[in-house]
Amino acid sequence: MTSLADAELMQALPYARRYARALAGSQQAGDAMVADALRAGLPDLPGRLALYAGVTRLAATDAPGNLSAMERQLLLLTSLEELDVAQAAQVVGLDEAAAQRQLDHARTALRQATATDVLIIEDEPVIAMDLRMLVQRCGHRVSGVAASEAEAVRLANERPTGLILADVNLGRGGDGINAVRRIMASVKVPVIFVTAYPERLLTAEEVEPAFIMSKPFDPLTLAISTYQAVTAGQLPIE
Known part of the structure; x- marks a missing residue:
């Protein structure tokens, strides 16, 4: 003890x-x-x-x-x-x-893990480009990059999606968690949320994400997070 x-x-x-x-x-x-x-x-x-x-x-x-x-x-x-x-x-x-x-x-x-199609939700172009490269280096395919809630919902419904990698704060484009809630109404896939302040989503005071990755991130962190989300993941929010 x-x-x-x-x-x-x-x-x-x-x-x-x-x-x-x-x-x-x-x-x-x-x-x-x-x-x-x-x-x-x-x-x-x-x-x-x-x-x-x-x-x-x-x-x-x-x-x-x-x-x-x-x-x-x-x-x-x-x-x-x-x-x-x-x-x-x-x-x-x-x-x-x-x-x-x-x-x-x-x-x-x-x-050697199985690759999947990843939808990236990120409003900052440089960060989105960095995420795209990291996702591809992990062996996954990028199905699309969305900068807003509306674009994320449209892409998730139009293209094959095996995993969503979502920024929490989309600036004027809305909110990443709201985007995922809307997507989950029709598409059920695991999600990793990306934030510079993970402790704000880890209070256990309300329904929160299961998978959270801190900014800044590196390839290994992304690799294990995507693997764990795809193989062990359940619905990220309700």
Whole structure:
């Protein structure tokens, strides 16, 4: 049992929710995992690592796709949550060398993952171009790039879409979450939301996204986020 101060736990909660939601594939299941981890008692680890470890203990041990459950956990911890290998190893209960071997295998498997058609919703042209290149480097196809709610809904209904990558703030073009809600009325696909302020979408105070990626992002973070969303994802918002 850890003796983490309440203030330290509160600071770590949004990041534990992001990790748990990405593992579980939905907001409801992920937030329940965090609550269960707190009730069960956390292991004796520093700060955020204790919460991550508590969630990991409750995670499913099987996983769809060509990555094992532990490989997914390590990838999410080192890419989405930005832990180093030594910290991630502590969370999952491996020594550092074993964790590194699993990560190396997982990264190779990611490059062999099934490609899908990605709709990008982003109003900033430079960021949209960067996302397009990153998505293609991950082996996916870009089905379209939308700069507004209306354009996003039109493209989602006109073109094959296996995944949506959506900015939350579309400026004058509207709101990314509203765009996804409208799309979900007719097209059911996993979604990753991109935001510079992920903690604002991780309060558990209302219906929120299951998959959230922080800006700025790198190719590996995008690769594991898209893989996890496609293979473990459920509906992102209700």
